[in-house]
Structure formats: C-alpha cells, structure tokens
Amino acid sequence: MLLSQLGKRPLNSKNTDRESYTLSAGIALGIVNLGSGSELPRMSDLNIDERLIRFIEGGKLMEELPSMKAIGEQEVCSSVKEGSNVNLYVTLPGAIVALALIHLKSNNKQIADRIEVPKTFFALEYSRPSDVLLKVLCKNLIMWDSIEVSKEWMNTQIPEIIRQIYFEKSIENIERLFDSKISIDEIDFANIAMLYTYFLAGALFSIGFRYAGSGNREVFEFLNSYIEKIITMDVTNSNKFQANVAQKFHYGSESKEADSTKQYK
Numbered sequence: 001m002l003l004s005q006l007g008k009r010p011l012n013s014k015n016t017d018r019e020s021y022t023l024s025a026g027i028a029l030g031i032v033n034l035g036s037g038s039e040l041p042r043m044s045d046l047n048i049d050e051r052l053i054r055f056i057e058g059g060k061l062m063e064e065l066p067s068m069k070a071i072g073e074q075e076v077c078s079s080v081k082e083g084s085n086v087n088l089y090v091t092l093p094g095a096i097v098a099l100a101l102i103h104l105k106s107n108n109k110q111i112a113d114r115i116e117v118p119k120t121f122f123a124l125e126y127s128r129p130s131d132v133l134l135k136v137l138c139k140n141l142i143m144w145d146s147i148e149v150s151k152e153w154m155n156t157q158i159p160e161i162i163r164q165i166y167f168e169k170s171i172e173n174i175e176r177l178f179d180s181k182i183s184i185d186e187i188d189f190a191n192i193a194m195l196y197t198y199f200l201a202g203a204l205f206s207i208g209f210r211y212a213g214s215g216n217r218e219v220f221e222f223l224n225s226y227i228e229k230i231i232t233m234d235v236t237n238s239n240k241f242q243a244n245v246a247q248k249f250h251y252g253s254e255s256k257e258a259d260s261t262k263q264y265k
Contacts, residue, residue: 002025002028002029002032003029003046003048003051003052005021005022005025006022006025006026006029006051006052006055006091006094006095006098007022007051007055007061007086007091008021008022008025018090019089019090019093022090022091022093022094022095023093023094023097024094025094026093026094026095026096026097026098027094027097027098027101029094029098029101029102030097030098030099030100030101030102031101033048033101033102034101034102034104035101035102035103035104035105035106036102037102037103037106037108038103038108038111047062048102049099049102049111050062052095052096052098052099052102053095053099053114053115054086055086055088055091055092055094055095056088056091056092056095056096056099056115056135057088057114057115057116058085058086058088059085059086060084060085060086061084061085061086088131089128092131092134093130093131093134096115096134096135096138097134097138099111099115099138099142100137100138100141100142101141103141103142104141104142104144105141105142105144105145106142106144107142107143107144107145107146108142108143109143111142112139112142112143115135115138115139115142116135117132117135117136117139117159117199118132118159118195119159119160119161120161121161124161124162124191124192124195125188125191127195129194129195129197129198130198132195132198132199132202133198133199133201133202133205134202135202136157136198136199136202136203136205136206137202137205137206137209140157140202140203140206140210141206141209144210147206147207147210149207149211149218149219149222153203154200154203154226157199157200157202157203158196158199158200159199162192162195162196162199165189165192197230197233200226200230201230204223204226204227207219207222207223208223
C-alpha cells in the first residue's frame with residue numbers, strides 16, 4: 001500500500017501536501033524494508049525496484065496490482081489531469097529515499113547505476129538542484145563501501161561536463177568530448193554553478209552519514225573545509241557566484257583559478 005501512495009493521483013485541486021505525503025510514504029516504505037535489498041520477503045510480485053526507478057527517472061505509470069490499492073480509494077480527480085506519465089516533481093524525493101534505504105550498504109552497483117545524474121547540457125538545464133543532491137546521496141548510501149574522504153573522490157562525484165566547463169580552458173575540447181556544437185550564449189552558467197554546489201553537498205552528506213558518530217577528527221576537518229567555502233560564497237550576484245565556484249573548488253594550480261571562467265564571460 002505504501003508503494004501505491006508514492007504515485008497517488010491528486011484527489012482534488014487543493015492537494016497542497018502531496019510532496020510531503022509522498023515523501024513520508026517513501027521513508028516509511030524504506031524503513032519497513034530497511035536493508036532488505038532486492039530479495040524482499042513475499043513481495044517479489046510487486047517488482048518494487050522497477051517501480052521505484054520509474055518514480056525516480058520518469059516514464060509511464062506502471063499498472064497497480066490489486067494488493068497495492070487501498071479499499072474504497074478514489075482514483076480520479078475531475079479538476080486535475082496529470083496524464084499517464086509519472087509526475088517526477090512529486091514522486092522523486094520519496095522514491096529515491098525508499099530505494100536508498102532498501103538497498104542501504106548493499107553495494108549493489110546495478111541498482112546505483114540506474115539512478116542517473118545529469119551528464120548533458122540538456123539534462124542540466126532541466127534538473128532541480130535538490131533532486132541532484134538526493135541522487136548523489138542515495139547512490140552513495142547504496143555504494144557504502146566506495147565512499148572515501150579525499151578530494152579525488154569528491155571530484156568523481158561531479159559530472160565531467162561540469163568539471164570541463166569550470167576547470168578547462170578550451171570550449172573546443174568540451175565540444176570534442178561531448179560530440180556536440182555548443183553555443184556559449186545558451187549555457188546558464190549560474191544554474192550550472194548552483195548544480196555544482198549541490199553535487200558537492202550530496203557528496204559531503206554521504207561522507208557525513210558514513211562517518212557519523214565515529215569521532216574522526218580528520219573527517220570533521222575535511223568536511224568543515226568544504227562547508228566553509230560554500231557558506232562564504234556570494235550568491236546574491238550570479239557572476240560572482242560563478243567565479244566563486246571556479247575559484248574555491250578548483251583542484252588544479254592556484255595560478256589558473258582566477259581566470260578559469262574568463263573565456264565564458
């Protein structure tokens with residue numbers, strides 16, 4: 001029943017709590033099946049993993065089984081029409097938390113790889129920063145043993161396309177790597193800078209969960225060094241914010257930091 005509530009359709013036009021409702025359902029589903037992995041007892045017919053992935057990545061709604069429906073539940077709203085596709089704005093947070101809790105510490109790469117983070121300009125333009133943070137965090141909660149406390153690991157959490165935009169000097173190199181012609185005027189650098197910080201935040205949360213309660217001083221100092229950089233950013237001006245990202249998180253030589261975004265201005 002919890003699974004069906006994740007994709008529950010609006011019952012009227014005043015459903016102002018749908019997001020919190022589905023998130024609560026997702027957390028409950030994950031806790032009930034905490035760490036169970038793909039072998040859920042007596043629930044193999046529900047195909048839970050596939051349904052949760054559909055709620056995360058989108059597509060047509062999967063048909064509900066009779067056991068998933070609440071007795072007497074209204075199925076149609078006469079004033080709100082969403083069509084036959086999944087409404088990701090509503091379902092994604094709850095579904096991804098549920099998937100992470102079910103596969104917590106399982107190191108199931110097959111499941112983790114199905115949580116897709118944006119890796120193209122088109123995907124970046126249509127990604128919500130909060131969704132990016134959740135995806136990075138939940139992928140790492142599944143791949144628990146792969147979490148590392150190092151700048152190298154942090155850099156692996158940032159998609160190649162974002163690293164190329166901020167830390168490489170040649171737009172021709174970016175076009176070659178991604179096999180597409182790029183118009184600088186069409187790139188929303190402020191949005192990409194925001195996504196960059198949310199990718200970092202997801203990775204930092206992952207390390208925090210991994211070492212919570214350990215009393216590890218080195219981990220604390222590592223996390224604190226990134227947090228201090230983030231909280232001192234100037235987010236009131238988009239150009240300054242973009243420059244802050246390039247300067248504060250550049251992993252190359254100091255001499256390149258100041259002008260790493262000049263070619264895009």
